[in-house]
Amino acid sequence: MTQKLVVIGAGMASGRMLEHLTDTDPGAYDITLFNAEPRGNYNRLMLSPVLSGEKTYAQIVTHDEPWYAARAIDIRFGEPVVKIDRRNRTVVSASGGVPYDKLVIATGSAPFIIPVPGRDLPGVVTFRDLDDTDAMTAAAAKGGHAVVIGGGLLGLEAAAGLRMLGMEVTVIHLMGHLMERQLDPAAGYLLQKDLERRGIKVHCKGATKAILGDGRVEAVLLEDGTTYPADLVCMAVGIRPETRLATDAGLDVARGITVSDAMETSDPAIFALGECVEHDRQLFGLVAPLYDQAKVLADTLLGQPAAFRPVQTATKLKVTGCDLFSAGDFAEAEGREDIVFRDPGRGIYKRLVLEGDRLVGAVMYGDTADGAWFFDQIRSGADIADKRNTLIFGPSAGTADPLAAVAAMPDSAEICGCNGVCKGRIVQAIKDGATDLDAVRATTKASASCGTCTGLVEQVMSLTLGDTFQMPTAKPMCKCTDHTHEDVRRLIKSMGLKSIPAVMQELGWTTAGGCASCRPALNYYLIADWPLEYQDDRQSRFVNERNHANIQKDGTYSVVPRMWGGVTTPTELRAIADAADKYNVPMVKVTGGQRIDLLGVRKEDLPAMWADLNAAGMVSGHAYSKGLRTVKTCVGSEFCRFGTQDSTGLGIKLEKLLWGSWTPHKVKLGVSGCPRNCAEATCKDVGIICVDSGYQISVAGAAGMELKETQPLALATTEEEAIELTTAFIQLYREHAKYLDRPYKWVAKVGLDWVIAQVMEHRTALVERFEVSQSVYRRDPWAEHAAEATKWAPMADLTLEAAE
Amino acid sequence: MMIDIGPLSDIPRQGARVVKTPHGCVAVFRTATDQVFAIDDACPHKGGPLSEGIVHGTSVTCPLHSWVFDLNTGMAQGADEGTVATYAVMVEDGRILLDAAWLRERSAA
Numbered sequence: 001m002t003q004k005l006v007v008i009g010a011g012m013a014s015g016r017m018l019e020h021l022t023d024t025d026p027g028a029y030d031i032t033l034f035n036a037e038p039r040g041n042y043n044r045l046m047l048s049p050v051l052s053g054e055k056t057y058a059q060i061v062t063h064d065e066p067w068y069a070a071r072a073i074d075i076r077f078g079e080p081v082v083k084i085d086r087r088n089r090t091v092v093s094a095s096g097g098v099p100y101d102k103l104v105i106a107t108g109s110a111p112f113i114i115p116v117p118g119r120d121l122p123g124v125v126t127f128r129d130l131d132d133t134d135a136m137t138a139a140a141a142k143g144g145h146a147v148v149i150g151g152g153l154l155g156l157e158a159a160a161g162l163r164m165l166g167m168e169v170t171v172i173h174l175m176g177h178l179m180e181r182q183l184d185p186a187a188g189y190l191l192q193k194d195l196e197r198r199g200i201k202v203h204c205k206g207a208t209k210a211i212l213g214d215g216r217v218e219a220v221l222l223e224d225g226t227t228y229p230a231d232l233v234c235m236a237v238g239i240r241p242e243t244r245l246a247t248d249a250g251l252d253v254a255r256g257i258t259v260s261d262a263m264e265t266s267d268p269a270i271f272a273l274g275e276c277v278e279h280d281r282q283l284f285g286l287v288a289p290l291y292d293q294a295k296v297l298a299d300t301l302l303g304q305p306a307a308f309r310p311v312q313t314a315t316k317l318k319v320t321g322c323d324l325f326s327a328g329d330f331a332e333a334e335g336r337e338d339i340v341f342r343d344p345g346r347g348i349y350k351r352l353v354l355e356g357d358r359l360v361g362a363v364m365y366g367d368t369a370d371g372a373w374f375f376d377q378i379r380s381g382a383d384i385a386d387k388r389n390t391l392i393f394g395p396s397a398g399t400a401d402p403l404a405a406v407a408a409m410p411d412s413a414e415i416c417g418c419n420g421v422c423k424g425r426i427v428q429a430i431k432d433g434a435t436d437l438d439a440v441r442a443t444t445k446a447s448a449s450c451g452t453c454t455g456l457v458e459q460v461m462s463l464t465l466g467d468t469f470q471m472p473t474a475k476p477m478c479k480c481t482d483h484t485h486e487d488v489r490r491l492i493k494s495m496g497l498k499s500i501p502a503v504m505q506e507l508g509w510t511t512a513g514g515c516a517s518c519r520p521a522l523n524y525y526l527i528a529d530w531p532l533e534y535q536d537d538r539q540s541r542f543v544n545e546r547n548h549a550n551i552q553k554d555g556t557y558s559v560v561p562r563m564w565g566g567v568t569t570p571t572e573l574r575a576i577a578d579a580a581d582k583y584n585v586p587m588v589k590v591t592g593g594q595r596i597d598l599l600g601v602r603k604e605d606l607p608a609m610w611a612d613l614n615a616a617g618m619v620s621g622h623a624y625s626k627g628l629r630t631v632k633t634c635v636g637s638e639f640c641r642f643g644t645q646d647s648t649g650l651g652i653k654l655e656k657l658l659w660g661s662w663t664p665h666k667v668k669l670g671v672s673g674c675p676r677n678c679a680e681a682t683c684k685d686v687g688i689i690c691v692d693s694g695y696q697i698s699v700a701g702a703a704g705m706e707l708k709e710t711q712p713l714a715l716a717t718t719e720e721e722a723i724e725l726t727t728a729f730i731q732l733y734r735e736h737a738k739y740l741d742r743p744y745k746w747v748a749k750v751g752l753d754w755v756i757a758q759v760m761e762h763r764t765a766l767v768e769r770f771e772v773s774q775s776v777y778r779r780d781p782w783a784e785h786a787a788e789a790t791k792w793a794p795m796a797d798l799t800l801e802a803a804e
Numbered sequence: 805m806m807i808d809i810g811p812l813s814d815i816p817r818q819g820a821r822v823v824k825t826p827h828g829c830v831a832v833f834r835t836a837t838d839q840v841f842a843i844d845d846a847c848p849h850k851g852g853p854l855s856e857g858i859v860h861g862t863s864v865t866c867p868l869h870s871w872v873f874d875l876n877t878g879m880a881q882g883a884d885e886g887t888v889a890t891y892a893v894m895v896e897d898g899r900i901l902l903d904a905a906w907l908r909e910r911s912a913a
């Protein structure tokens with residue numbers, strides 16, 4: 001008698017398995033096929049083109065009614081199996097029981113629903129089957145706003161489809177960049193840019209807090225307080241294996257149904273395949289391994305020995321116009337090397353990962369034509385030693401262009417910020433006969449003022465003149481790039497680059513993620529230029545700024561609370577003394593900037609100590625920052641018999657205005673009440689000496705490795721004017737100086753005359769821009785971090801573990 | 805013997821956290837691509853806490869004097885010479901597992 005085979009689930013894996021089985025031995029089994037969906041096998045991968053309207057359901061059906069009929073398969077579509085009765089070898093559905101000799105479970109996976117309030121509201125959908133797709137198409141017909149939660153493969157395909165149907169689409173993604181499983185941050189950045197170009201808004205690092213709505217979905221609320229209006233919410237955060245039937249039947253189930261190499265479950269009469277299984281502690285979501293499983297299971301059912309071995313998989317996104325490819329293993333590891341190629345002009349990023357002389361992984365964006373070729377190299381494990389130098393260019397090698405970033409700039413991009421000269425104007429001047437730098441300066445004024453754009457002007461000349469122009473060599477920012485700090489600052493502004501991955505891509509960084517030298521600099525430049533858009537990257541900061549305290553030689557920290565203008569109170573002093581006692585501070589010292597330093601504090605004690613100091617009304621003194629440190633004052637006219645103005649009051653006003661701001665290097669101020677200069681103002685970054693007629697403001701002093709007296713900037717007649725000029729000077733320094741140049745170094749490079757001219761001419765605008773930045777950064781970091789004390793302690797303590 | 809020291813999400817990407825042991829602290833790193841490494845939290849140069857360094861690729865730069873170590877091998881890079889001990893560590897179901905056999909060995913010794 002022919003054996004009875006029952007299959008639960010008509011997905012892509014079981015469909016392929018039935019093909020193999022019936023093609024090889026049509027009479028081997030009497031087959032019954034159950035499916036909870038009221039339809040048969042179709043190509044689930046093609047649901048996104050169905051959603052976007054590029055394909056119809058009929059076009060993606062893989063097995064139609066005549067196909068099943070020809071194989072005498074008893075189809076039970078729309079009939080969910082409710083139970084597997086292993087003792088009687090019967091599966092139970094609404095219409096009764098069907099006996100089996102062999103059973104195949106292919107229940108696939110179910111979308112993961114994040115447990116937030118409002119998840120059950122009408123209008124919240126998933127993207128898994130044709131019903132979901134139809135629901136989304138219907139919703140999109142009414143137009144309005146759609147929010148897709150999840151920026152992985154499925155979520156982005158849903159987003160692109162909904163956008164093509166005319167909805168306003170926002171993608172919320174928990175991680176720092178899109179498709180983080182398949183892409184590195186650089187490729188993720190390019191993908192986001194492409195999606196944004198087609199009108200899809202992307203919100204990374206966004207955690208959904210609740211789905212809001214009265215009776216049906218109206219909006220999505222994030223943990224950071226952002227709210228997006230939504231007429232439709234599509235949850236696409238991931239899938240989990242659908243194992244309920246197997247669990248109820250008492251089969252071994254881990255995350256998925258556990259199967260052997262032969263696709264056998266813990267019951268020798270029951271087999272499983274597809275997204276519902278777990279093989280060798282691995283789950284499967286892409287189609288290639290599922291098809292391999294189908295072949296193996298067909299063989300097993302026909303009594304042929306076969307073993308499933310997971311293979312390398314490659315990923316492509318099925319969104320028209322987004323060209324990405326990822327394959328193999330592109331994590332960094334011992335003995336692995338990267339080859340990175342970027343073409344900013346064409347939005348191309350390619351990264352190959354080599355292990356010895358073999359290619360083990362590839363990530364590509366923008367140009368994936370060679371994807372299949374690279375995938376072949378990965379799978380075959382071919383020795384690529386001899387073609388290593390040109391490997392990144394694929395089977396047909398070409399060359400990279402170091403001037404690509406400047407070549408990609410549009411003619412309207414501003415190169416010289418001082419004189420407002422754009423690229424097109426410089427190109428025109430060169431074509432009109434200005435063939436050396438002085439001639440370009442004379443005819444366009446580009447690089448004729450502060451001179452920081454000289455490198456860029458030279459690159460434009462090189463591009464326009466070709467080989468006839470000799471490029472002078474300038475010191476690049478670090479080993480990751482050929483650009484100088486000045487060029488990078490200028491390009492961030494003129495190209496509107498607003499994230500670290502954006503800078504690295506558009507300026508052709510030669511490493512995948514930068515180094516310990518360029519990342520802190522880029523983080524500062526982006527903070528300074530885009531205070532409202534850019535989010536500080538804590539992991540790109542040196543230890544002191546990351547931990548808001550100064551690390552000492554033994555790994556402890558020093559804590560310096562702010563004392564505005566160097567003025568304190570008995571209450572503050574008591575709180576400092578209490579904190580010193582409570583946390584066993586080994587040394588309390590008065591600093592040169594008129595503050596009190598608590599030295600030798602353990603890292604895990606920092607948050608509690610900050611909370612105690614906060615409670616007494618004190619905030620961070622930023623003694624650790626490349627930012628505003630201290631304003632040192634003397635007692636001035638308030639108490640001193642020589643004082644001409646209220647230097648203490650002015651110092652406090654300045655400090656309350658400037659604190660919290662980030663600058664290229666540290667900034668210290670001094671305000672003295674008379675020319676006796678007790679506050680030692682004339683060796684500070686900005687020094688103010690009060691005189692009878694007003695305030696002498698001088699800048700660019702130093703009293704460290706070098707000793708420099710300040711140089712006069714201006715004489716202010718009122719306190720307001722002194723504050724305005726000081727702020728304008730600091731903002732100019734923030735916008736132009738190279739990272740880690742103190743003001744005296746920067747002023748020496750650009751010239752005091754230029755600085756004075758800029759401050760005088762643009763003081764109002766400079767002050768306004770400073771205020772915009774301070775709307776974000778004038779706040780106490782201690783208060784923020786004190787609330788997360790656990791993050792400052794060791795993550796585990798194994799000192800007890802070993803004693804057991 | 806692998807000991808569960810906590811969820812991967814407790815360590816920020818391109819960051820590190822410390823695990824205390826009777827033989828000193830171990831720094832557990834998480835890279836931009838979610839790889840995890842464990843090395844001694846003391847630079848052989850002047851004892852700097854490597855857990856506080858900037859993580860780039862699979863390297864870390866010591867916060868005190870900028871020595872750079874390869875997290876795979878524990879070897880100092882470039883002109884500097886020195887090595888820190890590395891420990892087996894893995895991630896399973898989002899939990900970080902640290903090999904603690906060496907702890908026993910050393911405490912027995």
